[in-house]
Amino acid sequence: MDSQEQEIQKTATNGNAVEEKTNGQAEEIKQIKETVEAQQIKPYPIAEPRLTVKILDLIQQAMHYKQLKKGVNEVLKCLNKGVSELVILAADCDPLEIVMNLPGECEEKNVPYCFVSSKSALGRACGIKRPIVSATIILHEGSQLNTQILEMKDTFEQLFI
Template sequence: MATATINPKAFPLADAELTNQILDLVQQAMHYKQLKKGANEGKFACAFGPNFERHLRKEFSYYFSSKNNIATKTLNRGMSEFIVMTADAQPIEILLHLPLLCEDKNVPYVFVPSKTALGRACGVSRAVIAASITSNEASELRPQIQAIKTQIERLLI
């Protein structure tokens, strides 16, 4: 199996230690029902041509299915603590609307290197290209979420 390359547009990219901490937290958040998986397509610039979005929808229909708009929904509803995206998503443009939305909503975001590792941490056998850790004031994960959130915010500075 060929390894996917990390796209240079994926910024900020977590280092190995932070990636492990994030994936551990994602796994714990799954058990506490504080994890939402999936990304929604963004609007593509006209520079790609009029048929680019239709081509992407045809070639990558899995990413554009109605099940994959969860990260965008959690951001718009104000439920998200932070967003985790993968740097090896192909094409990366299917994720690049999320950092803009995160900045508008003041929600930290980070890229991790592997979509298969994120999928495993989310408890599914398929690759996951985006996940949202959701807020819950009474959660036992609150201190861990705040610690990771602080580390992600340091990467963005």
């Protein structure tokens, strides 16, 4: 009987150790989640509602003049080619990491960028029924939009000041 009692005690202590270990891991995971939530990526700069309306209007005009590229891949292509003048990103895309490499590329290429609050509004402005997370406006020589694009570019640059 002594050997059976010893086995039961060993099992009980091993079980407690396992419970303590899982409780410790659960607390550690909880702490990691809290720090990740505290360091959550936040889009900056976000356009004010009035500026958002102006941006979406310019996007619609650029679409009619064929000076608009839509989507992360096309925006990256235009940035790498050096033809992009403005980059517009959606702040409500999920996960936000989809577009978070674009601000770094924009800063590297000296192209101003701005976040708008709604990906569905950005999609509608681009003439598409689906939500869009990024768009870029490009310049064409002799286009009627060039002055508006340059004015908006100055406005974007003032958002960072």
